[in-house]
Amino acid sequence: MHELALADAVIDAVEKNLGGRDPSSVKRVLVMLGELQNIDLEIFEHGLKTLLEGKAIDYRVFSIEIEEAAFLCNNCGESWKLSEQSEIDEEEREAIHFLPEMAHVYMSCPNCGSRDFTLESGRGVSIAEIEFDMIPK
Amino acid sequence: MDPRLSVLEKRLSGVRRIIAFASAKGGVGKSICSTVSALLLSRDHRVGLLDLDLQGASDHLILGKNPSLPEEDGGIIPPALFPNLSFMGVSLFSGNEPVPLRGQDTTNAIVELLSVTIWKKLDFLVIDMPPGIGEEVLDLIRFIERLEYIVINTPSPLSESVVDRLIKILKLSDARILGIMENMAGMDGSERNGSKMLAERNGIDFIGKVHFIPGLDGMVGNVDTLLESAFANELKIITERIKAADL
16 A cells, blocks of 8 residues: 555654654644545555654644645636546556546546646645644643 | 655665666657666666656567556555566556646656655666656756766767757756766767767766667567667666766
8 A cells, every 4th residue: 555655755744844843742734635646544544653653743643634636627728626527447546546647647628628737736645734832742 | 745755765765876867859769778778787786667758658668568557565566577677657557648747747746656666675776767858857856866867869969969958957956977878879870979079078977889770679579689689788888887887
Protein backbone atom coordinates (compact mmCIF):
# COMPACT_ATOMS: atom_id res chain seq x y z
CA MET A 1 0.00 0.00 0.00
CA HIS A 2 1.59 3.30 -0.97
CA GLU A 3 -0.63 5.11 1.59
CA LEU A 4 2.20 4.27 4.00
CA ALA A 5 4.72 6.23 1.89
CA LEU A 6 2.33 9.22 1.88
CA ALA A 7 1.76 8.99 5.65
CA ASP A 8 5.54 8.86 6.08
CA ALA A 9 5.87 12.02 3.99
CA VAL A 10 3.28 13.84 6.13
CA ILE A 11 5.08 12.97 9.38
CA ASP A 12 8.45 13.88 7.87
CA ALA A 13 7.09 17.27 6.73
CA VAL A 14 5.64 18.03 10.18
CA GLU A 15 8.97 17.14 11.81
CA LYS A 16 10.86 19.36 9.37
CA ASN A 17 8.52 22.28 10.10
CA LEU A 18 8.83 22.29 13.87
CA GLY A 19 10.99 25.40 13.64
CA GLY A 20 12.96 24.47 16.75
CA ARG A 21 9.86 23.63 18.82
CA ASP A 22 9.50 20.43 20.79
CA PRO A 23 7.61 17.75 18.79
CA SER A 24 5.19 17.39 21.70
CA SER A 25 4.08 20.99 21.12
CA VAL A 26 2.26 20.02 17.90
CA LYS A 27 -1.39 20.65 18.75
CA ARG A 28 -3.13 20.03 15.44
CA VAL A 29 -2.20 18.98 11.90
CA LEU A 30 -4.87 19.35 9.26
CA VAL A 31 -4.22 16.90 6.42
CA MET A 32 -6.22 17.16 3.22
CA LEU A 33 -6.69 14.05 1.11
CA GLY A 34 -7.63 14.79 -2.47
CA GLU A 35 -10.66 12.86 -3.64
CA LEU A 36 -8.98 12.13 -6.98
CA GLN A 37 -6.19 9.99 -5.51
CA ASN A 38 -8.76 7.85 -3.71
CA ILE A 39 -6.51 7.16 -0.73
CA ASP A 40 -7.75 4.45 1.60
CA LEU A 41 -8.43 6.48 4.75
CA GLU A 42 -8.21 3.51 7.08
CA ILE A 43 -4.80 2.44 5.73
CA PHE A 44 -3.52 6.02 5.75
CA GLU A 45 -4.62 6.53 9.39
CA HIS A 46 -3.15 3.17 10.37
CA GLY A 47 0.10 4.22 8.64
CA LEU A 48 0.22 7.46 10.63
CA LYS A 49 -0.43 5.59 13.88
CA THR A 50 2.22 2.93 13.18
CA LEU A 51 4.89 5.39 12.00
CA LEU A 52 4.31 7.68 15.02
CA GLU A 53 4.97 4.89 17.52
CA GLY A 54 7.89 5.92 19.69
CA LYS A 55 7.72 9.56 18.52
CA ALA A 56 6.75 12.58 20.61
CA ILE A 57 4.03 13.69 18.17
CA ASP A 58 0.65 12.36 19.28
CA TYR A 59 -1.34 10.52 16.63
CA ARG A 60 -4.53 12.22 17.86
CA VAL A 61 -3.35 15.68 16.70
CA PHE A 62 -3.96 14.68 13.08
CA SER A 63 -7.27 15.74 11.55
CA ILE A 64 -8.01 14.44 8.10
CA GLU A 65 -10.43 15.95 5.63
CA ILE A 66 -11.34 14.85 2.13
CA GLU A 67 -11.04 17.59 -0.49
CA GLU A 68 -13.50 17.38 -3.36
CA ALA A 69 -11.90 17.05 -6.80
CA ALA A 70 -12.89 19.79 -9.26
CA PHE A 71 -11.80 20.23 -12.87
CA LEU A 72 -11.81 23.09 -15.39
CA CYS A 73 -11.55 22.40 -19.11
CA ASN A 74 -8.84 24.50 -20.80
CA ASN A 75 -10.54 24.00 -24.14
CA CYS A 76 -14.22 24.95 -23.56
CA GLY A 77 -14.26 26.35 -20.00
CA GLU A 78 -16.54 23.64 -18.57
CA SER A 79 -16.27 23.02 -14.80
CA TRP A 80 -17.11 19.66 -13.31
CA LYS A 81 -16.70 17.45 -10.23
CA LEU A 82 -15.32 13.94 -10.01
CA SER A 83 -18.82 12.65 -9.26
CA GLU A 84 -19.97 14.02 -12.65
CA GLN A 85 -17.18 12.28 -14.54
CA SER A 86 -18.26 9.35 -16.70
CA GLU A 87 -17.37 5.93 -15.34
CA ILE A 88 -13.72 4.82 -15.49
CA ASP A 89 -12.75 1.18 -15.02
CA GLU A 90 -10.96 -0.35 -12.05
CA GLU A 91 -7.50 -0.46 -13.65
CA GLU A 92 -7.74 3.19 -14.76
CA ARG A 93 -8.89 4.18 -11.27
CA GLU A 94 -5.90 2.29 -9.85
CA ALA A 95 -3.50 4.13 -12.21
CA ILE A 96 -4.94 7.47 -11.01
CA HIS A 97 -4.60 6.28 -7.40
CA PHE A 98 -0.87 5.69 -8.02
CA LEU A 99 -0.34 8.85 -10.05
CA PRO A 100 -3.23 11.38 -10.06
CA GLU A 101 -1.92 13.03 -13.26
CA MET A 102 -3.13 9.90 -15.04
CA ALA A 103 -6.53 11.65 -14.90
CA HIS A 104 -5.34 13.33 -18.11
CA VAL A 105 -4.97 9.89 -19.69
CA TYR A 106 -8.23 8.29 -18.55
CA MET A 107 -10.63 11.20 -18.03
CA SER A 108 -11.93 13.90 -20.36
CA CYS A 109 -14.12 16.98 -20.31
CA PRO A 110 -17.78 15.90 -20.14
CA ASN A 111 -18.71 18.75 -22.49
CA CYS A 112 -16.13 18.70 -25.31
CA GLY A 113 -14.14 15.51 -24.63
CA SER A 114 -10.79 17.33 -24.26
CA ARG A 115 -8.08 15.89 -22.02
CA ASP A 116 -6.58 19.35 -21.63
CA PHE A 117 -8.07 20.34 -18.30
CA THR A 118 -6.85 21.80 -15.01
CA LEU A 119 -7.30 19.95 -11.76
CA GLU A 120 -8.46 22.85 -9.59
CA SER A 121 -8.65 21.00 -6.27
CA GLY A 122 -8.63 17.58 -4.66
CA ARG A 123 -5.49 16.10 -6.22
CA GLY A 124 -3.63 14.25 -3.44
CA VAL A 125 -2.12 14.68 0.01
CA SER A 126 -1.37 18.11 1.42
CA ILE A 127 -0.94 19.69 4.83
CA ALA A 128 -3.31 22.64 5.23
CA GLU A 129 -2.29 23.69 8.72
CA ILE A 130 0.04 22.91 11.62
CA GLU A 131 -0.84 24.39 15.01
CA PHE A 132 1.45 24.44 18.03
CA ASP A 133 0.85 24.89 21.74
CA MET A 134 2.09 28.32 22.76
CA ILE A 135 3.80 26.83 25.80
CA PRO A 136 5.52 23.49 25.11
CA LYS A 137 4.12 20.59 27.11
CA MET B 1 2.27 22.50 2.25
CA ASP B 2 3.32 19.65 0.01
CA PRO B 3 4.54 16.87 2.34
CA ARG B 4 5.99 14.84 -0.52
CA LEU B 5 8.90 17.25 -0.98
CA SER B 6 10.26 16.42 2.47
CA VAL B 7 10.96 12.76 1.62
CA LEU B 8 12.60 13.01 -1.81
CA GLU B 9 16.18 12.63 -0.53
CA LYS B 10 15.08 9.94 1.92
CA ARG B 11 13.58 7.86 -0.92
CA LEU B 12 16.88 8.09 -2.80
CA SER B 13 19.07 7.50 0.23
CA GLY B 14 19.82 3.90 -0.81
CA VAL B 15 21.03 5.02 -4.24
CA ARG B 16 24.77 5.52 -4.51
CA ARG B 17 24.86 7.59 -7.70
CA ILE B 18 22.17 9.21 -9.84
CA ILE B 19 23.00 9.78 -13.50
CA ALA B 20 20.73 11.82 -15.78
CA PHE B 21 21.01 11.63 -19.57
CA ALA B 22 19.89 15.04 -20.79
CA SER B 23 19.87 17.17 -23.90
CA ALA B 24 17.95 20.29 -24.73
CA LYS B 25 17.58 18.99 -28.30
CA GLY B 26 15.02 16.35 -29.22
CA GLY B 27 15.92 13.31 -31.30
CA VAL B 28 19.52 13.00 -30.12
CA GLY B 29 18.98 9.53 -28.66
CA LYS B 30 18.59 10.19 -24.94
CA SER B 31 16.24 7.26 -24.45
CA ILE B 32 18.33 4.66 -26.23
CA CYS B 33 21.59 5.93 -24.70
CA SER B 34 20.18 5.97 -21.16
CA THR B 35 18.35 2.65 -21.47
CA VAL B 36 21.25 0.73 -23.00
CA SER B 37 23.65 2.37 -20.50
CA ALA B 38 21.39 1.13 -17.68
CA LEU B 39 21.48 -2.37 -19.18
CA LEU B 40 25.28 -2.27 -19.50
CA LEU B 41 25.72 -0.99 -15.94
CA SER B 42 23.36 -3.70 -14.65
CA ARG B 43 25.78 -6.42 -15.79
CA ASP B 44 27.78 -5.89 -12.62
CA HIS B 45 25.82 -3.33 -10.59
CA ARG B 46 22.36 -2.86 -9.12
CA VAL B 47 20.64 -0.36 -11.38
CA GLY B 48 17.34 1.50 -11.54
CA LEU B 49 16.05 3.16 -14.69
CA LEU B 50 13.65 6.10 -14.30
CA ASP B 51 11.96 7.31 -17.47
CA LEU B 52 11.10 10.96 -16.84
CA ASP B 53 10.22 11.69 -20.44
CA LEU B 54 6.60 11.81 -19.29
CA GLN B 55 5.11 12.81 -22.61
CA GLY B 56 7.29 10.68 -24.83
CA ALA B 57 8.02 7.68 -22.61
CA SER B 58 9.75 5.00 -24.68
CA ASP B 59 12.26 3.18 -22.49
CA HIS B 60 9.82 0.28 -22.03
CA LEU B 61 9.65 -0.08 -25.83
CA ILE B 62 13.45 -0.20 -26.08
CA LEU B 63 13.44 -2.88 -23.36
CA GLY B 64 10.70 -4.80 -25.21
CA LYS B 65 8.36 -4.78 -22.21
CA ASN B 66 4.62 -4.28 -21.99
CA PRO B 67 4.01 -1.96 -19.07
CA SER B 68 1.58 -3.00 -16.34
CA LEU B 69 0.67 -1.47 -12.99
CA PRO B 70 3.41 -1.96 -10.38
CA GLU B 71 2.95 -3.54 -6.95
CA GLU B 72 2.52 -1.62 -3.71
CA ASP B 73 4.36 -2.43 -0.52
CA GLY B 74 4.82 0.58 1.73
CA GLY B 75 5.15 2.57 -1.49
CA ILE B 76 5.33 1.74 -5.18
CA ILE B 77 7.78 -1.02 -6.05
CA PRO B 78 9.63 -0.60 -9.36
CA PRO B 79 9.32 -3.89 -11.24
CA ALA B 80 12.56 -5.78 -11.87
CA LEU B 81 12.44 -6.09 -15.65
CA PHE B 82 15.85 -7.77 -15.92
CA PRO B 83 18.32 -9.19 -13.38
CA ASN B 84 19.75 -6.16 -11.54
CA LEU B 85 17.55 -3.70 -13.44
CA SER B 86 14.37 -2.24 -11.98
CA PHE B 87 12.24 0.28 -13.81
CA MET B 88 9.93 3.17 -13.03
CA GLY B 89 8.17 5.46 -15.44
CA VAL B 90 4.84 6.93 -16.34
CA SER B 91 4.34 4.17 -18.93
CA LEU B 92 3.63 1.72 -16.08
CA PHE B 93 0.45 3.70 -15.47
CA SER B 94 -0.42 5.05 -18.92
CA GLY B 95 0.70 2.19 -21.19
CA ASN B 96 1.06 3.59 -24.68
CA GLU B 97 -1.70 6.19 -24.26
CA PRO B 98 -0.89 9.90 -24.73
CA VAL B 99 -0.09 11.80 -21.51
CA PRO B 100 -1.06 15.46 -22.10
CA LEU B 101 0.37 17.31 -19.11
CA ARG B 102 0.79 21.04 -18.52
CA GLY B 103 3.54 22.54 -16.35
CA GLN B 104 2.21 22.02 -12.83
CA ASP B 105 0.93 18.54 -13.70
CA THR B 106 4.42 17.61 -14.89
CA THR B 107 5.98 18.80 -11.65
CA ASN B 108 3.33 16.98 -9.62
CA ALA B 109 3.87 13.74 -11.51
CA ILE B 110 7.66 13.94 -11.01
CA VAL B 111 7.30 14.69 -7.29
CA GLU B 112 4.81 11.83 -6.88
CA LEU B 113 7.06 9.34 -8.70
CA LEU B 114 10.08 10.40 -6.63
CA SER B 115 8.23 10.45 -3.31
CA VAL B 116 6.36 7.15 -3.42
CA THR B 117 8.79 4.93 -5.35
CA ILE B 118 10.66 2.58 -3.04
CA TRP B 119 13.95 1.79 -4.77
CA LYS B 120 15.97 -1.08 -3.36
CA LYS B 121 19.62 -0.42 -2.64
CA LEU B 122 21.08 0.71 -5.98
CA ASP B 123 24.56 1.47 -7.26
CA PHE B 124 23.15 3.60 -10.08
CA LEU B 125 19.84 5.24 -10.81
CA VAL B 126 19.82 6.21 -14.49
CA ILE B 127 17.32 8.91 -15.45
CA ASP B 128 16.12 9.41 -19.01
CA MET B 129 15.27 13.10 -19.31
CA PRO B 130 12.89 14.66 -21.82
CA PRO B 131 14.19 17.20 -24.34
CA GLY B 132 14.22 20.86 -23.42
CA ILE B 133 14.97 22.91 -20.36
CA GLY B 134 11.45 22.84 -18.98
CA GLU B 135 9.84 21.53 -15.81
CA GLU B 136 11.60 18.17 -15.68
CA VAL B 137 15.12 19.63 -15.87
CA LEU B 138 14.38 22.56 -13.55
CA ASP B 139 12.59 20.32 -11.03
CA LEU B 140 15.41 17.79 -10.90
CA ILE B 141 18.01 20.54 -10.44
CA ARG B 142 15.87 21.78 -7.53
CA PHE B 143 15.03 18.41 -5.96
CA ILE B 144 18.18 16.29 -6.39
CA GLU B 145 21.38 18.21 -5.76
CA ARG B 146 23.70 15.23 -6.16
CA LEU B 147 22.46 14.36 -9.63
CA GLU B 148 25.22 13.88 -12.22
CA TYR B 149 24.43 14.91 -15.80
CA ILE B 150 25.56 13.35 -19.05
CA VAL B 151 24.78 15.86 -21.77
CA ILE B 152 24.10 14.28 -25.15
CA ASN B 153 24.98 16.06 -28.35
CA THR B 154 24.91 15.04 -32.01
CA PRO B 155 27.28 16.20 -34.74
CA SER B 156 25.08 19.05 -35.87
CA PRO B 157 25.55 22.82 -35.45
CA LEU B 158 21.88 23.08 -34.43
CA SER B 159 22.29 20.49 -31.69
CA GLU B 160 25.52 22.13 -30.50
CA SER B 161 23.79 25.49 -30.16
CA VAL B 162 20.77 24.10 -28.26
CA VAL B 163 22.88 21.83 -26.05
CA ASP B 164 25.13 24.79 -25.24
CA ARG B 165 22.07 26.49 -23.68
CA LEU B 166 21.33 23.48 -21.48
CA ILE B 167 24.94 23.48 -20.28
CA LYS B 168 24.60 27.16 -19.38
CA ILE B 169 21.49 26.46 -17.29
CA LEU B 170 23.18 23.51 -15.57
CA LYS B 171 26.30 25.54 -14.82
CA LEU B 172 24.29 28.49 -13.53
CA SER B 173 22.53 26.06 -11.19
CA ASP B 174 25.83 24.55 -9.99
CA ALA B 175 24.69 21.16 -11.30
CA ARG B 176 27.28 18.40 -11.57
CA ILE B 177 28.08 17.68 -15.22
CA LEU B 178 29.90 14.39 -15.78
CA GLY B 179 30.55 15.35 -19.36
CA ILE B 180 29.34 15.59 -22.92
CA MET B 181 28.88 12.50 -25.05
CA GLU B 182 28.26 12.49 -28.76
CA ASN B 183 25.65 10.21 -30.26
CA MET B 184 25.27 9.43 -33.98
CA ALA B 185 28.88 10.42 -34.62
CA GLY B 186 29.84 10.38 -38.29
CA MET B 187 26.22 10.45 -39.47
CA ASP B 188 27.03 13.13 -42.04
CA GLY B 189 29.98 11.14 -43.36
CA SER B 190 32.53 13.30 -41.61
CA GLU B 191 34.21 13.12 -38.22
CA ARG B 192 33.44 16.57 -36.83
CA ASN B 193 34.77 17.37 -33.42
CA GLY B 194 32.03 19.81 -32.45
CA SER B 195 31.11 17.97 -29.23
CA LYS B 196 34.71 17.96 -28.09
CA MET B 197 35.00 21.68 -28.80
CA LEU B 198 31.68 22.32 -27.04
CA ALA B 199 33.05 20.52 -23.98
CA GLU B 200 36.31 22.50 -24.09
CA ARG B 201 34.47 25.80 -24.50
CA ASN B 202 32.41 25.05 -21.41
CA GLY B 203 35.28 23.64 -19.37
CA ILE B 204 33.70 20.20 -18.99
CA ASP B 205 34.83 16.71 -19.96
CA PHE B 206 34.17 15.06 -23.31
CA ILE B 207 33.46 11.48 -22.31
CA GLY B 208 33.24 9.79 -25.65
CA LYS B 209 31.19 9.17 -28.74
CA VAL B 210 28.95 6.54 -30.23
CA HIS B 211 28.80 6.28 -34.01
CA PHE B 212 25.65 6.36 -36.07
CA ILE B 213 24.58 2.74 -36.52
CA PRO B 214 22.27 2.11 -39.48
CA GLY B 215 19.49 -0.24 -38.48
CA LEU B 216 19.65 0.56 -34.76
CA ASP B 217 15.91 1.32 -34.70
CA GLY B 218 15.26 -2.22 -35.87
CA MET B 219 16.96 -3.54 -32.72
CA VAL B 220 14.62 -1.65 -30.41
CA GLY B 221 12.66 -4.08 -28.27
CA ASN B 222 15.29 -6.81 -28.55
CA VAL B 223 17.67 -6.37 -25.64
CA ASP B 224 20.01 -9.23 -26.59
CA THR B 225 20.54 -7.84 -30.09
CA LEU B 226 20.98 -4.32 -28.74
CA LEU B 227 23.61 -5.44 -26.26
CA GLU B 228 25.55 -7.28 -28.98
CA SER B 229 25.50 -4.25 -31.29
CA ALA B 230 28.37 -1.91 -32.19
CA PHE B 231 26.25 0.79 -30.50
CA ALA B 232 26.45 -1.00 -27.14
CA ASN B 233 30.15 -1.75 -27.63
CA GLU B 234 30.93 1.94 -28.05
CA LEU B 235 28.55 2.98 -25.29
CA LYS B 236 30.33 0.56 -22.95
CA ILE B 237 33.43 2.78 -23.09
CA ILE B 238 31.28 5.66 -21.85
CA THR B 239 29.63 3.62 -19.08
CA GLU B 240 33.10 2.53 -17.91
CA ARG B 241 34.02 6.23 -17.69
CA ILE B 242 30.81 6.92 -15.76
CA LYS B 243 31.75 4.18 -13.29
CA ALA B 244 35.26 5.57 -12.91
CA ALA B 245 34.15 9.20 -12.53
CA ASP B 246 34.23 10.65 -9.07
CA LEU B 247 32.96 14.20 -8.88
